[in-house]
Amino acid sequence: MQILLIEDDDALAAHVANGLRQSGHVVTRCRDGRHGLMQVSSESYDVIVLDRMLPHVDGMKILAALRATDDETPVLLISALGDVDERVKGLRAGGDDYLPKPFAMSELLARVDVLARRKAPVVESGFLHHADIEIDTLARIVRRAGQRIELTSREFGLLVELVRNVGRVVTRSMLLERVWDYNFDPQTNIIDQHISNLRKKLEIEGRASPIQTVRGAGYMINP
Secondary structure, three states, X not given: OEEEEEOOOHHHHHHHHHHHHHOOOEEEEXXXXXXXXXXXXXXXXXXXXXXXXXXXXXXXHHHHHXXXXXXXXOEEEEEOOOOHHHHHHHHHOOOOEEEEOOOOHHHHHHHHHHHHHOOOOOOOOOEEEXXXXXXXXXXXXXXXXOEEEOOOHHHHHHHHHHHHOOXXXXXXXXXXXXXXXXXXOOOOOHHHHHHHHHHHHHOOOOOOOOEEEEOOOEEEEOO
């Protein structure tokens, strides 16, 4: 895989890059945030390993810039800021995983492999329909009341799962496994953030979002 490593600590970067290369990956390393931002804007990678605290441009700003363009390259955040609040901030900002320093190389390799296995949602060809929502799963087009709605791939996958299960609660764990295609802490807020964005996009022409929160369980669309 092509992996971008953005880490200013030379010793740590050398250790991580060596471990990744020994596992058969191709690694590009950036020493500061400015060069990292330029690299993510100009090249494509399978996984990005991103330090949170970088010179010139902070890692969170790099992540924000990446997600602002709907680039969903998996990002593994690494940081000495390892408490729960900091991990939550990183995940809410668009990180896919968060590994506090210091860490074992074997764990980083395992997390990178898991992120690499993550795929864009796979849906069967055909159409899904509920009330005024129409989904063309082949062309990946969504319309509500005839109006086309532009969704990211994750938002599209979430909507497909909810419409396929109208009247049934879809748990956060189910959505993580089916849309992100890997297991994650079901308490993470990554699902809530994407659902929030999806709801806003579905609120057109005074129509409320059909997505309901089932407290303590997950989400559903009422029949």
